[in-house]
Amino acid sequence: GENVEQHPSTLSVQEGDSAVIKCTYSDSASNYFPWYKQELGKGPQLIIDIRSNVGEKKDQRIAVTLNKTAKHFSLHITETQPEDSAVYFCAASRADNFNKFYFGSGTKLNVKP
Amino acid sequence: NAGVMQNPRHLVRRRGQEARLRCSPMKGHSHVYWYRQLPEEGLKFMVYLQKENIIDESGMPKERFSAEFPKEGPSILRIQQVVRGDSAAYFCASSPRDRIYEQYFGPGTRLTVT
Numbered sequence: 001g002e003n004v005e006q007h008p009s010t011l012s013v014q015e016g017d018s019a020v021i022k023c024t025y026s027d028s029a030s031n032y033f034p035w036y037k038q039e040l041g042k043g044p045q046l047i048i049d050i051r052s053n054v055g056e057k058k059d060q061r062i063a064v065t066l067n068k069t070a071k072h073f074s075l076h077i078t079e080t081q082p083e084d085s086a087v088y089f090c091a092a093s094r095a096d097n098f099n100k101f102y103f104g105s106g107t108k109l110n111v112k113p
Numbered sequence: 114n115a116g117v118m119q120n121p122r123h124l125v126r127r128r129g130q131e132a133r134l135r136c137s138p139m140k141g142h143s144h145v146y147w148y149r150q151l152p153e154e155g156l157k158f159m160v161y162l163q164k165e166n167i168i169d170e171s172g173m174p175k176e177r178f179s180a181e182f183p184k185e186g187p188s189i190l191r192i193q194q195v196v197r198g199d200s201a202a203y204f205c206a207s208s209p210r211d212r213i214y215e216q217y218f219g220p221g222t223r224l225t226v227t
Binding site: 032036097 | 117119144146148153154155156157158161168169171172204213214215216217218219220221
């Protein structure tokens with residue numbers, strides 16, 4: 001089955017700096033890669049996603065890049081703010097089995113004011 | 114449009130009791146998923162259901178765990194004879210029929226087995 005690895009497990013940045021979180025996956029058939037933000041005591045919230053026919057997608061301060069050959073994808077947050085502090089999860093799934101998301105182990109992002 | 118609803122938010126059970134977790138999907142969503150999250154870990158897929166059908170239960174333990182999504186009412190995840198290792202956060206997600214790859218999560222039920 002699919003194996004998703006996520007790094008780093010914790011990340012501390014100064015407010016205004018950029019943050020990058022990286023994930024690798026093992027199943028070359030995976031073609032949908034969402035990112036979720038989870039705040040303490042809450043459920044994961046979908047923040048951005050990318051499909052395998054696209055190399056990059058951007059939404060305001062958040063961007064995701066995908067390298068299908070290397071089987072890795074990354075989340076980029078620019079101009080970080082204290083409210084970006086949370087745990088971020090990447091996930092992967094495949095078109096013939098969209099129901100099954102494989103999640104990374106999470107990155108705890110701390111944005112220091 | 115209300116999001117995915119889960120209740121209870123917190124549930125405490127003694128070893129050997131039954132735990133029943135409920136999930137109401139977003140309006141218009143007909144696909145429901147259950148995930149389990151252990152402390153400091155990512156979410157692990159358990160089961161995928163559509164109305165009155167279990168589509169994929171490959172992530173759910175064969176014993177003591179069951180799930181349903183009846184024609185009327187919420188989806189239910191049932192854990193019989195709970196053990197301490199069942200203590201975790203259980204999340205439900207739902208997706209719309211025309212975009213099943215988008216999963217929207219509820220706030221979770223935190224189960225503690227004493």
